Amino acid sequence: MANPWHALEGVQVSDLGEKYFLFKFFKEVDIHRVIIGSPWTFKNHLLILHRIHENEDPLSIPLVLADWWVQIHYLPPGFIKESMALLFGNFIGKFLDYAMKNLSNGYKNFMHIQVQIDVRKPLKKKKKIMLSESNLRKI
Incomplete structure (x- = not known):
């Protein structure tokens, strides 16, 4: 996924299991571009993105919107x-x-x-x- 996003300083991807992935961007401009450019797909599957806030558990977020x-x-x-x-x-x-x-x-x-x-x-x-x-x- 990092390639189509062209992140200035790259993106770190962590597999959280249960079809959840954490994308860590190092520049605010990259986060903004990815969120604004959605929807995104990977291998014909829709990626539903949510910006994680401080103290928020990524696995507790219902990714349905x-x-x-x-x-x-x-x-x-x-x-x-x-x-x-x-x-x-x-x-x-x-x-x-x-x-x-x-x-x-x-x-x-x-x-x-x-x-x-x-x-x-x-x-x-x-x-x-x-x-x-x-x-x-x-x-």
Whole structure:
């Protein structure tokens, strides 16, 4: 795992057993880059990362939550805004952040939202939204 992370002063990996590994970084910038760049996989297995705090037992942490960036497509123009990102994010999991993406012609046809997902639950792929004249006027 150290190679894709390109840690400035390397990373020390300890096998704690029970599919738990402790990654020790020596520079704060490396920790930040790895956490922000998640999700990470190793041999097609998701790595769920948690920053250990002082006096925290790594084996007592339930590693079941992962942060993902998700694309929301096929939204009418008035629906691409933060309030809708919050609603969709909380439908998928727990809303964390959003960033709208533009196509080359400047038209926003989808949005990115960051969500925290419980990996023990099945993924939600679709959500129908009902449009009416009154809903479109409020947006």
